[in-house]
Amino acid sequence: MKRVIYMVLGCCLLFLDAAGYHIIGGEIYYKTIGMSADNLRYRYLITLKLYRDADFTCGDRQGCIDRFENPSVANVYTANGSRVLSSVYLYIKTVKPLIDTLKNPCLAPQAQHLEVAFYEAIIELPPISGGYYVSSQRCCRGEKLTNIYDSEHEGSTFYTVIPGIESKPNNNSAYFDKDTAIVICNAMPFTINYAAYDEDGDSLTYSLCSALTDGTASSDRSSNTPPPYNSIVRYIAPYNGSNPMGGNPAIAIDNKGMISCTPNRPGKYVVTVCVNEYDKTTKVLLGTHSKDILLTVFDCSTKITASIASLLRNCIDEPSLSVPMANYSNAGYTSTYYWNFGDGTDTITKDRTVFQHNYPDTGIYKVKLVVNRGLSCTDSMTGLVANYPGLKADFNNVGLCKGTPIQFDDLSTYQYGKITSRKWDINIDSTIPPMSTTTLNYSFPAAATYTVSLTVSTNTQCVKTVTKKIQVYSVNPFAGNDTILVKGLPFTMNGSGGDIYSWSPAYGLSNPNIANPILISDRDTAYILKVSNLQGCSGYDTIHVKFYAGPEMYVPNAFSPNGDGVNDRFRFIPVGMMSYKYFRIYNRWGEQLYASTDFRNGWDGTIKGKPAPVDTYIWILDATDLNGNQIQRKGTVTLVR
Numbered sequence: 001m002k003r004v005i006y007m008v009l010g011c012c013l014l015f016l017d018a019a020g021y022h023i024i025g026g027e028i029y030y031k032t033i034g035m036s037a038d039n040l041r042y043r044y045l046i047t048l049k050l051y052r053d054a055d056f057t058c059g060d061r062q063g064c065i066d067r068f069e070n071p072s073v074a075n076v077y078t079a080n081g082s083r084v085l086s087s088v089y090l091y092i093k094t095v096k097p098l099i100d101t102l103k104n105p106c107l108a109p110q111a112q113h114l115e116v117a118f119y120e121a122i123i124e125l126p127p128i129s130g131g132y133y134v135s136s137q138r139c140c141r142g143e144k145l146t147n148i149y150d151s152e153h154e155g156s157t158f159y160t161v162i163p164g165i166e167s168k169p170n171n172n173s174a175y176f177d178k179d180t181a182i183v184i185c186n187a188m189p190f191t192i193n194y195a196a197y198d199e200d201g202d203s204l205t206y207s208l209c210s211a212l213t214d215g216t217a218s219s220d221r222s223s224n225t226p227p228p229y230n231s232i233v234r235y236i237a238p239y240n241g242s243n244p245m246g247g248n249p250a251i252a253i254d255n256k257g258m259i260s261c262t263p264n265r266p267g268k269y270v271v272t273v274c275v276n277e278y279d280k281t282t283k284v285l286l287g288t289h290s291k292d293i294l295l296t297v298f299d300c301s302t303k304i305t306a307s308i309a310s311l312l313r314n315c316i317d318e319p320s321l322s323v324p325m326a327n328y329s330n331a332g333y334t335s336t337y338y339w340n341f342g343d344g345t346d347t348i349t350k351d352r353t354v355f356q357h358n359y360p361d362t363g364i365y366k367v368k369l370v371v372n373r374g375l376s377c378t379d380s381m382t383g384l385v386a387n388y389p390g391l392k393a394d395f396n397n398v399g400l401c402k403g404t405p406i407q408f409d410d411l412s413t414y415q416y417g418k419i420t421s422r423k424w425d426i427n428i429d430s431t432i433p434p435m436s437t438t439t440l441n442y443s444f445p446a447a448a449t450y451t452v453s454l455t456v457s458t459n460t461q462c463v464k465t466v467t468k469k470i471q472v473y474s475v476n477p478f479a480g481n482d483t484i485l486v487k488g489l490p491f492t493m494n495g496s497g498g499d500i501y502s503w504s505p506a507y508g509l510s511n512p513n514i515a516n517p518i519l520i521s522d523r524d525t526a527y528i529l530k531v532s533n534l535q536g537c538s539g540y541d542t543i544h545v546k547f548y549a550g551p552e553m554y555v556p557n558a559f560s561p562n563g564d565g566v567n568d569r570f571r572f573i574p575v576g577m578m579s580y581k582y583f584r585i586y587n588r589w590g591e592q593l594y595a596s597t598d599f600r601n602g603w604d605g606t607i608k609g610k611p612a613p614v615d616t617y618i619w620i621l622d623a624t625d626l627n628g629n630q631i632q633r634k635g636t637v638t639l640v641r
Contacts, residue, residue: 023050023051023052023138023141023142023156024051024052024053024114024141024142024270024292024293024294025050025051025156025270025291025292025293025294026048026049026050026051026136026156026158026291026292027048027049027158027160027175027176027289027290027291027292028046028047028048028049028074028134028135028136028158028159028160029046029047029160029173029174029175029289030044030045030046030047030134030160030162030172030173031044031045031047031172031173031199032044032169032170032171032172033045033122036124040126041124041125041126042124042125042126042127042169042170043122043123043124044122044123044124044125044134044162045120045121045122046074046088046090046120046121046122046123046134047118047119047120047175048072048074048090048118048119048120048136048158049116049117049118049119049179050068050072050116050117050119051098051114051115051116051293051294052068052114052115052117053113053114053142053294054097054098054099054113054114054115055113068092068095068115068117070091070092070119071089071090071091071092071119072089072090072119072136072138073087073088073089073090073136074087074088074090074121074134074135074136075087075088075134075135075136075137075224076088076123076125076132076133076134077132077133077135077226077227078128078130078131078132078133079130079131079132079133079164079227080130081226081227081228082226083224083226084125084132085123085125087224088121088123088134089121090119090120090121090136091119091120091121092117092118092119093118093119093120094117094118095115095116095117095118096115096116096118096179097113097114097115098112098113098114098115098116098179098180098181099111099112099113099114099181100112100180100181100182100183101183101333102183102185102298102300102333103333103334104185104300104332104333104334105331105332105333105334105335105336105372105375105377106302106304106332106335106372106375106376106377107185107300107301107302107332107333108299108300108301108302108332108333109332109333110183110185110298110300111183112181112182112183112184112296113181114181114294116179125162127164127165127169128164128165129164129165129166130164130166131161131162131163131164131165131167131169132161132162133159133160133161133162133226133227133229134159134160134162135157135158135159135160135225135227135229136157136158136159137155137156137157137158137214137223137224137225138155138156138214138223139153139154139155139156139214139223140152140153140154140155140156141154141155141156141233141270142268142294144268145267145268145269145270145294146236146239146245146265146267146268146269147235147236147239147244147245147267147269147270148211148233148234148235148236148270149233149234149235149236150234151233151270154213154233154234155213155214155223156211156212156213156214156292157212157213157214157225157229157231158212158290158292159212159227159229160173160287160289161173161286161287161288161289162287163286163287167279167282167284167286168279168284168286171200171202171286171287172198172199172200173198173277173286173287173289174196174197174198174202174204174275174277174289175196175197175289175291176194176195176196176197176273176275176291177196177197178193178194178195180192182295183298183300184263184295184296184297184298185263185297185298185299185300186263186264186265186266186297186298186299186300186301187262187263187264187301188262188263188300189260189261189262190260190261190262190263191258191259191260192258192259192260193257193258193259194206194253194257194258194259194273195256195257195258196257196275196289198277200280201280202277202278202279202280202286203277203278203279203280203283204257204275204276204277204278205255205275205276205278206253206254206255206256206257206273206274206275206276207242207253207273207274207276208241208242208243208244208251208252208253208271208272208273208274209241209242209272209273209274209290210232210233210235210240210241210242210272211232211233211241211244211270211272211292212229212230212231212232212233212272212290213231213232213233213234214231233270239269241272244269244270244271244272245261245263245265245267245269245271245295245297246263246264246265247261247262247263247264248262248264249261249262251271253273257273257275259271259273263297265297266297266298266299267296267297268294268295268296268297269294269295269296269297270292270293270294271292271293271294271295272290272291272292272293273290273291273293274288274289274290275288275289275290276288277289302330302331302332303330304329304330304331304332304335304371304372304377304378304379305329305330305331305371305379306329306331306369306370306371306379306380306381307327307328307329307330307369307381308325308326308327308328308329308367308369308381308383309326309328309383310383310384311383311384311386312326312367312383312384312385312386313386313388313460313461313462314385314386314387314388314389315388315389315391315458315460315462315463315464316389316390316391317389317390317391317392318389318390319389319390319415319416320389321358321359321360321361321362321387321389322356322357322358322359323356323357323358323359323385323387324354324355324356325339325354325355325356325357325367326354327349327352327353327354327369328352329352329369329371329379331352331371331372332372332377334350335371335372336348336349336350336371336372336373337349337350337351337352337369337370337371338369338370338371338373339357339367339368339369340367340368340369340370341357341359341365341367341385342365342366342367342368342385343359343360343365345357359385359387361387362387362388362389362416363387364384364385364386364387365384365385365387366382366383366384367382367383367384367385368380368381368382369381369382369383386460386461386462388416388417388458388460388462389415389416390413390414390415390416391412391413391414391415391417391419391456391458391462391464392412392413392414392464393412393454393455393456393464393465393466394410394411394412394413394454394466395408395409395410395411395412395452395454395466395468396408396409396411397409397452397470400471400472400473400535400536400537401472401473401474401535401536401537401538402443402444402445402446402447402472402473402474402537403443403444403445403474404443404537405441405442405443406441406442406443406444406470406472407439407440407441408424408439408440408441408442408452408454409438409439410422410438410439410454410456412454412456412464412466414456414458414462416460417458417459417460417462418458418459419456419457419458420457420458420459421436421456421457422436422437422438422454422455422456422457423454423455424440424452424453424454425452425453425454425455426442426450426451426452427450427451427452427453428444428445428450444472446472446474447472447473447474448472449469449470449471449472450469450470450472451467451468451469451470452467452468452470453465453466453467453468454466454467473533473535473537474533474537474539475497475498475531475532475533475537475538475539476496476497476498476531476539477495477496477497477498477529477530477531477539477540477541478495478496478497478529478531478541479493479495479527479528479529479541479542479543480493480494480495480543481543482543482544482545482546483543483544483545483546484545484546484547484548484573484574484575485519485521485545485546485547485548485575485576486547486548486549486550486551486575486576486626487522487547487548487549487550488520488522489520489576489626490518490519490520491518491519491520491545492516492517492518492519493509493515493516493517493518493519493527493543494515494516495515495516495529495531495541496515496531497531497539497541498531498532498533498537498538498539499532499533499534500531500532500533500534501513501514501515501529501530501531501532502529502530502532503517503527503528503529503530504527504528504529504530505525505527507521507523507525508520508521508523508525509527519545521545521547522547523547524544524545524546524547525544525545526542526543526544526545527542527543527545528540528541528542529541529542529543548573548575549575550575550576550625551575551576551577551625551626551627551629551631552575552576552631553572553573553574553575553577553621553623553631553633554572554573554574554575555572555573555619555621555633555635555637556570556637557635557636557637557638558637558638558639558640559605559637559639559640560639560640560641561604561605561606561611561612561639561641562641568604568605569601569602569603569604569605570585570602570603570605570619570637570639571599571600571601571602571603572599572602572621573599574599574623576625576626577623577624577625577626577631578623578624578625578626578628579623579624580597580599580621580622580623580624581597581622581623581624582595582597582620582621582622583595583596583597583599583619583620583621583622584619584620584621585603585617585618585619585637586617586618586619586620587615587617587618588615588616588617588618593607593612593617605639611641612639613639614639614640614641615638615639616636616637616638616639617636617637617638617639618634618635618636619634619635619636619637620632620633620634621633621634
C-alpha cells in the first residue's frame, strides 16, 4: 500500500516539475497583513508571479505545455539557512494575458504574447534576528534562449527577504507592478518602464543583475536550496547579468527603473533587474528584490512592396461595372494604401481587404496603388483593368441515348462585346478540334456520365468556360434464346432490358405490348422485340421460334464434321422436354465416346481431340417430357466426311 502511495505522489510531483518547464520569468514578494491571534507572529501574504510564453506550444525538451502548474511551492529559511515551516503551497488567484503588437507602417507586423499568473499563500512567522528568506525554485527555463547555455536544463530561483527584529519585521517588500509585454525590434531603440513599487515609500535603487539558477546543478526536479542564493545561470559569452542582451548602445537601467537599449541581434533574452530597498527613515538596507523576464527581439525589417494584378479582366456573368480590387502588397502593420482608379477617382484604404470599385463605363483603365504615400517606406505599382462584363457561357443538349447523335447548342451571350470563337471538349475524345459553330453533334459509345465543356472567347479577350455532367442512357433489349416448341402448347415469352415493350408480328401473342406475353401457335416465326426506356432510348432483338409435334426427341441419322458449317455436329432436338438424364454415344465395341445433356452443342465428331473415323455409332437418350413421362430412345448415327 505504501508503494502505491509513493508512486502516486511521485507522479504528482513529476507533473508539477514538467509543467514548470515553460516558465520564462517571475518574482516573489510579501505584504505584512497583521499579527496572529496570540500576537506572537506576523502574518504575511506571499505573492508569487510567474510568466510563461503564450506562443510556446511544443519543444524538443519540454514537450507540449499550454498552462501553469497549480499549486506552486515555496520554502521558508532563516538567515543562517535553517528551514522553517513545511513546504508552502501557493495557489493561482488570477491569470492575465500580456499582449503587444507592433503597429508601424514601415515594419513587418510582430506580436508578443505572454501570460502572468498570480499565486498567493498566507504564512505566520515570529520575528527573529536576521529575518527570513522566502524562495521558490524550479527547473526549467524556456528552450533555446539566446543568452543562457542549455536553457531548457537551467533552473530558476525567486526569493524575497523579510527583515529581522533588529530592523523592520513588519515591512512590505518592493515589487514590480508593471506587467506588460512589449514588441522589441532589432536595430531599433526601445525603452521599458521597469520601476518597482513600495507601499511603505522606501527608497529604491536599480541595477541589472544575474539570473539565479535553482542550485541543483540543473536537476530536472524542483529543489529547496537554502540561502545564500548566489548560484547564477550559465550565460553564453559575451552575455552576463549586467549585459544580458548586448546592443549598441548596450542595455542599461537608470535610477528611475527605465531600461533602454538598441538591440543588435534577434533572439530571446532573460533579463534580470535587482532593486535595493532602503528604509525611508533609517536608510538601512532592508533587502534586495529581483525579477526575471523574457525579452524577445524580433527581426522586424521588411521590404515594403506594392502589389496588384498587372491585368484584371472583369468578365463576370452579370453586366455590372463594379470591379473587385485585390491588394497583394507586403507592408507594415498599419500601412495605408492609396488607390487611383484611372477614372478620375481615388481612395485610401487601411487594410488589404478586397473591395468593389464602380466604374462609370466599360473600357480599359490604368490603376495605381501607392503603399504609405508620403512616408520614406513607400512603394507603388500600376496595373490595368479591362472592364467588359456580361459574358455568360452556357449550352443545352437534345438527346440522351447511347449510339444516337446528341446535339449540343451554344446558348452563350455577351452584352459588351462579341463572341469570336468556341471550343467544345468531351472528356473521352481529345480528337475533336476547336469549333466555331454554335452546334455540336456527338454519339456516345456507352451509357455513362460524361463531362462536356464549352469555352467561349471574345473580341475583348474575355474567356469563359462552362462544364456540365451529361448522363447518357441506353437499353439492353433481349427477346430470349431461340427455342423449339410443341405445336399448340402455350409458351411465355421473356423480354427484358427496358421499360416499354413491343413485339412484332403480334401473331399468336396474348398481348404484344408487354414483356411476357403468352404465345400459342404452330407456325415457325421470327419475333422482333422493340425495347424502350423512359428517356426515349430504344433497341431491338429477335427470337426465332420453331414448332414440332411432340413431346418428342428428334435425332438425325448422319452428320459430317468436316468444318463446312453445315451439319458439323451431332445433336438431338427436344420438343416438349422438361429435363434430360443422359445423352451418350458409343462405338461398335461399346466404348463411350461422348456424354452430355447440352443439346445445343452436341458431339463434334472427335475422340480425345482427334477426328473419329468414318463409321456407324450407337447413341442412347433419356429425358422427361412436360407431362412427366420418361422417354428413352436409342439408335445409330453415321459419321461421314
